[in-house]
Amino acid sequence: MAVLLVEAGTALSDSPRLLGPAQIRALAAELGVRPTKTLGQNFVHDANTVRRIVATSGVGADDTVLEVGPGLGSLTLALLGAAGRVIAVEIDPVLATRLPATIDEFAPAQADRFAVLTADAMAVTGADLPGSPTALVANLPYNVAVPVLLHLLAECPTIATALVMVQAEVADRLAAEPGGRVYGVPSVKARYFGTVRRAGAVGRNVFWPEPKVESGLVRVDRTATFPDDPAVRRDVFTVIDAAFAQRRKTMRSALAGWAGSPAEAERRLRAAGIDPGVRGERLHIDDFVRLAAVAAS
Known part of the structure; x- marks a missing residue:
């Protein structure tokens, strides 16, 4: 992984100025940037939305904020007006290289509290x-939003809260409760890290280019309910993946491959206090944690 760390310079000014449609298009034209589907780029151009x-x-x-996919800096500038420090991770080297200059221009008083990694x-x-x-x-790239969210929560245990903008359907899945139609792997895995809830909707017209889908905000508040241990988490996530691989099957059948046989799956389920005839969408994260612990014992 090639990582370029760029620190913005230091200057004095008032609160950050935010980017509007004209500034967004001017920056994009300067850089010769056309948003790409591959990188999931849709730039927010509405100041009220980022506020x-x-x-x-x-x-x-007191917060150090991690932002993923800052793009041209719309949300970054708003964050610098509130947070103690902002660390941005941008995969596009052209955008990452330009960001410090944008911060120097629009938020000179906060520029020494900003860093960007090209990664x-x-x-x-x-x-x-x-x-x-x-x-x-973060306004997460919609094509990899869930993997990025789960990866960063796992890699950065100091993150106490997460607020991410994702495709509306993904937001619904992340925030879904057990028994719901869209409750599944993202819903359960996110709850390993903490409580999850929908935190608002975002219309299409605040983006350039305008996406074909609606967007939603999801908030995760970390709890210490489950072990911050990569091995334990991996075991739990393996069970979750197996449980939802074939949604219509009962846990006795769905977990047969994971356990080695239907009989062993039933034994483990009963040992964890779970009805072998239930389906995965009825189980809470607590159930999967207990089940993984039974298998590891």
Whole structure:
């Protein structure tokens, strides 16, 4: 992984100025940037939207915010007006290289509290970051939103809260409760890290280019309910994946491959206090954690 760390310079000014449609298009034209589907790029150009995201995140002067996919800097500038520090991870080297200059121009008083890494968020580890983030606030690339969210929550245990903007359908899946039609792997895995809830909707018209889908905000508040142990988490996530691989099957059948046989799957399920005839969408994260513990014992 090639990582380029760029620190913005220091200057004095008032609160950050936010980007509007004209500034977004001017920056894009300067850089010769056309948003790509491959990188999931849709740039927010509405100042009220980024203000709302920051307010909903609840970040303050004591927070170090990790932002993924800052793009041209719309949300970054709003975050710098509230947070103590912002660390941005941007996969596009052209955008990453331009960001410090944008911060110097639009938020000179906050420029020394900003850093950008040129890297793929899915390859970033906590050790790569120049600081320990306490919050994740991001307009995540929609094509990899769930993997990026889960990866960063796992890699950065100091993140206490996360507020991410994702495709509306993905937001519904992440926030779904057991028994719901869209409750599945993302819903359960996100709850390993903490409580999950929908935190608002975002219309299409605040983006350039305008996406074909609606967007939603999801908030995760980390809890210490389950072990912050990669091995334990891996075991739990393996059970979750197996349980939802064939949604219509009962747990006795769905987990037969994971357990080695239907009989062993039933034994483990009963030992964990779970009805072998239930389907995966009825189980809570607590059930999967108990089941993984039975298998490991």
